[in-house]
Amino acid sequence: MASTSVLGTCHHDCPDTCGWVATVEDGIAVKLRGNAEHTYSQGELCPKVNRFIDRVYSPDRILTPLIKSSGGFEAASWDDALALVAERWHATIDTYGGEAIALWWDAGTQGLLQESSLDKRLFAKMGTSRKTGGVCGVAAGWGAVVTDGTGKGADPANVVHSDLVVLWATNTRLTNRHLWPFVEKARANGATIVVIDPLRTITAESADWFIQPRPGTDVALMLAMMHVLIRDDHLDHDYIERYTTGFDQLAAHVAECTPEWAGAICGLDPAEIERLAAAYGQAKAAMLRTLIGAEHHSGGAMFFRALGCLPLLTGSWREPGGGLARSVGSWADSMIDFGAFDAPHLAPGPRRGINMNHLGRMLNDPDLDPPIKSVMAWNGNPVVTQPNANAWRTGLARDDVFVVVSEQFMTDTAAFADVIFPATTQLEQVDVVPSWGHLYVGWNEPAIAPQGGAVPNTELWRRLARAMGYTEPELFESDRDLLASAMPDVDLAELRRRGFMRLPLPDDHLPYAEGGFGGVDGRAEFVSTAFAADGVPALPTFTPPIEGPNSDLAERFPLALLSPKQHTRFLNSSYTHLPKHGPAEGGPFCEIHADDAAARGIAEGDPVRVYNDRGSLDLPARLSERVRPGVVAVPFGWWSADHAGQGGVNVLTNDGLTDWGGGVAYSETLVEVAAAG
Numbered sequence: 034m035a036s037t038s039v040l041g042t043c044h045h046d047c048p049d050t051c052g053w054v055a056t057v058e059d060g061i062a063v064k065l066r067g068n069a070e071h072t073y074s075q076g077e078l079c080p081k082v083n084r085f086i087d088r089v090y091s092p093d094r095i096l097t098p099l100i101k102s103s104g105g106f107e108a109a110s111w112d113d114a115l116a117l118v119a120e121r122w123h124a125t126i127d128t129y130g131g132e133a134i135a136l137w138w139d140a141g142t143q144g145l146l147q148e149s150s151l152d153k154r155l156f157a158k159m160g161t162s163r164k165t166g167g168v169c170g171v172a173a174g175w176g177a178v179v180t181d182g183t184g185k186g187a188d189p190a191n192v193v194h195s196d197l198v199v200l201w202a203t204n205t206r207l208t209n210r211h212l213w214p215f216v217e218k219a220r221a222n223g224a225t226i227v228v229i230d231p232l233r234t235i236t237a238e239s240a241d242w243f244i245q246p247r248p249g250t251d252v253a254l255m256l257a258m259m260h261v262l263i264r265d266d267h268l269d270h271d272y273i274e275r276y277t278t279g280f281d282q283l284a285a286h287v288a289e290c291t292p293e294w295a296g297a298i299c300g301l302d303p304a305e306i307e308r309l310a311a312a313y314g315q316a317k318a319a320m321l322r323t324l325i326g327a328e329h330h331s332g333g334a335m336f337f338r339a340l341g342c343l344p345l346l347t348g349s350w351r352e353p354g355g356g357l358a359r360s361v362g363s364w365a366d367s368m369i370d371f372g373a374f375d376a377p378h379l380a381p382g383p384r385r386g387i388n389m390n391h392l393g394r395m396l397n398d399p400d401l402d403p404p405i406k407s408v409m410a411w412n413g414n415p416v417v418t419q420p421n422a423n424a425w426r427t428g429l430a431r432d433d434v435f436v437v438v439s440e441q442f443m444t445d446t447a448a449f450a451d452v453i454f455p456a457t458t459q460l461e462q463v464d465v466v467p468s469w470g471h472l473y474v475g476w477n478e479p480a481i482a483p484q485g486g487a488v489p490n491t492e493l494w495r496r497l498a499r500a501m502g503y504t505e506p507e508l509f510e511s512d513r514d515l516l517a518s519a520m521p522d523v524d525l526a527e528l529r530r531r532g533f534m535r536l537p538l539p540d541d542h543l544p545y546a547e548g549g550f551g552g553v554d555g556r557a558e559f560v561s562t563a564f565a566a567d568g569v570p571a572l573p574t575f576t577p578p579i580e581g582p583n584s585d586l587a588e589r590f591p592l593a594l595l596s597p598k599q600h601t602r603f604l605n606s607s608y609t610h611l612p613k614h615g616p617a618e619g620g621p622f623c624e625i626h627a628d629d630a631a632a633r634g635i636a637e638g639d640p641v642r643v644y645n646d647r648g649s650l651d652l653p654a655r656l657s658e659r660v661r662p663g664v665v666a667v668p669f670g671w672w673s674a675d676h677a678g679q680g681g682v683n684v685l686t687n688d689g690l691t692d693w694g695g696g697v698a699y700s701e702t703l704v705e706v707a708a709a710g
């Protein structure tokens with residue numbers, strides 16, 4: 034039997050970007066394990082991807098194009114499905130213009146090729162609307178840029194050198210599990226591990242110190258920390274002087290932001306805020322670690338902007354193990370030219386931008402001009418994962434909207450499609466995968482042939498371009514040529530042979546030890562001219578949540594709903610439907626504090642209805658000490674079928690945008706919970 038080992042890289046929207054080794058026997062993948070050589074992931078995958086082979090060979094895979102008919106879906110040939118789509122798109126473009134076609138895609142694969150590459154060219158040529166905004170990381174990134182002038186931060190692996198690790202709005206043990214050993218190493222060296230989260234997560238359970246503020250109030254906590262740092266002179270005056278601007282204005286601005294003031298907003302004991310600020314000020318190398326959770330609020334960008342001010346005050350950027358570690362995705366521009374796939378010259382003219390978070394709303398807008406007549410969705414499952422999901426359901430159900438989806442499975446979104454194209458999995462496609470959790474880039478060599486008629490996204494874009502009758506050579510570039518054009522200075526043969534490669538950054542990478550920020554004169558900015566120009570306060574400022582306890586809505590819907598990732602076997606809404614994943618996670622539920630439950634006559638396990646003006650879900654109640662009074666939590670990732678056809682938790686969530694950057698406020702959602710049944 035011919036057995037080979039093929040090096041690849043996990044493509045999932047996960048910071049860990051693990052290296053893997055597939056064992057292939059007679060063309061069939063029989064084993065997938067972590068690549069023990071991989072410097073960061075060190076031979077381990079995770080409970081999701083350990084069973085990836087089941088996903089690849091699942092009997093539920095979509096393996097031919099499907100066309101919707103009156104009785105459901107019918108298998109079609111590639112030629113027929115492509116011809117139908119091309120005919121409908123040409124008709125739409127002729128009647129309404131290309132902008133009547135809207136795009137939605139996410140990071141279902143984060144591979145350089147298969148996330149978004151040739152699609153940029155095809156849809157420029159068609160003159161479709163552009164996708165703008167983001168569900169994951171744009172508000173965070175832009176918020177960080179406001180303070181540092183660059184979205185770049187510390188290497189999270191440096192956490193091993195820290196003496197204080199603050200895991201702020203991140204559930205490391207679940208969402209970033211390969212960083213946890215680094216955190217434990219810091220603890221073994223004497224570091225204190227702090228978790229700041231409104232939910233007592235599994236990471237909070239493992240911390241030395243858990244701080245549980247009200248959701249959406251962290252900026253007040255940060256301002257109080259700044260107040261104490263300045264009051265007690267826990268400052269690196271030299272660092273502030275050399276590398277920042279606006280300190281005097283900041284000092285005046287936070288003079289009134291006492292721990293008592295913040296304690297009342299955050300629902301925390303002022304003494305605890307004093308202790309946190311003192312610990313932060315006295316630490317030699319305090320690492321702030323955050324990922325995405327905090328951006329899902331109306332003040333999402335301000336969170337990152339304000340957080341960035343803390344290490345500027347203490348100068349902890351000077352220390353290995355200091356600074357602020359969030360997504361390191363943008364460091365990959367040291368190796369990859371992310372503009373290489375753009376081809377604006379192909380576009381017939383300027384193209385309307387549609388924020389991906391508002392496509393659901395816009396599908397229901399009768400006055401939209403031009404109207405949306407077609408949606409092309411790939412690399413995601415928006416009907417489950419976008420907020421205000423009922424707007425998506427009614428919008429995509431419209432008869433006059435032609436929906437095209439590229440998928441591996443019949444997701445809740447695919448079920449709304451008029452045409453579905455079958456997509457390959459990572460074992461079947463070539464790619465290079467940059468990471469947002471570490472400083473290595475991974476190669477993904479296809480281990481097996483594409484299953485059935487499935488094709489990589491890049492091949493779909495080539496086939497669609499041909500079906501549309503286009504001839505520009507840019508639209509047909511091969512995968513290997515695309516990679517070479519985006520990574521001209523990289524020895525791709527070497528990357529392929531080794532499976533991964535470090536970005537060209539030094540081992541002791543300390544980005545701002547000696548300044549080098551991206552603001553005016555290379556400084557970081559306590560006062561932001563960019564924010565002010567856009568109507569956001571120039572100084573870090575706490576603004577109460579728009580859909581929060583002080584809003585009019587709170588009279589009818591007094592409980593704040595959190596809906597974070599909680600499942601070890603799901604990746605967002607992926608895997609939920611597979612037999613060794615969904616059932617093993619049990620099912621969805623609503624966590625509610627005993628006081629709130631008692632006030633509503635709810636006991637453990639009772640059926641409850643969680644509702645607001647956007648939607649309603651029936652769930653079992655779980656009386657829980659993990660949430661504080663006034664806060665409830667429902668896990669995210671379950672499909673509509675797991676909720677008796679009512680949709681996932683996102684039928685309840687808020688699609689209001691963040692203050693800056695075009696992100697969205699999932700976690701700023703008010704609901705009421707009532708006994709049902």
Ligand SMILES: Nc1nc2c(c(=O)[nH]1)N[C@H]1C(S)=C(S)[C@@H](COP(=O)(O)OP(=O)(O)OC[C@H]3O[C@@H](n4cnc5c(=O)[nH]c(N)nc54)[C@H](O)[C@@H]3O)O[C@H]1N2
Pocket residue numbers: 046047048169201202203204205207208209229230231232234247248249250251323324325326327330595597598599600601602603604605606700
């Ligand atoms: N197992 C697993 N791993 C995953 C994923 C998955 O679905 N499953 N998803 C991946 C993806 S796409 C991403 S973006 C990352 C996200 O990684 P993280 O950002 O670490 O995860 P989240 O669950 O989005 O948010 C983290 C925490 O933020 C908290 N939070 C919400 N609002 C607030 C607030 O106002 N203040 C504070 N302090 N905390 C708040 C939530 O309670 C949650 O526990 O995880 C990735 N990893």
Ligand SMILES: Nc1nc2c(c(=O)[nH]1)N[C@H]1C(S)=C(S)[C@@H](COP(=O)(O)OP(=O)(O)OC[C@H]3O[C@@H](n4cnc5c(=O)[nH]c(N)nc54)[C@H](O)[C@@H]3O)O[C@H]1N2
Pocket residue numbers: 046139140141142147168169325411412413414415418419439440441442444456457458459490596597598604605606607669682683686699
């Ligand atoms: N309530 C709530 N909602 C959230 C979040 C939350 O914490 N709470 N988190 C938000 C965040 S941070 C994120 S990133 C989003 C994630 O939301 P989505 O991006 O929608 O993520 P998934 O649900 O994993 O869907 C990915 C889909 O891509 C498909 N796919 C994978 N690889 C390929 C490929 O190569 N080609 C094609 N064509 N398809 C492929 C998979 O089959 C899968 O169905 O969810 C957001 N929604």
Ligand code: SF4
Pocket residue numbers: 043044045047048049050051074077078079080081082210211604
């Ligand atoms: S999902 Fe994340 S933790 Fe799991 S194998 Fe992929 S990169 Fe690693």
Ligand SMILES: [Mo]
Pocket residue numbers: 046168169325
């Ligand atoms: Mo995400």
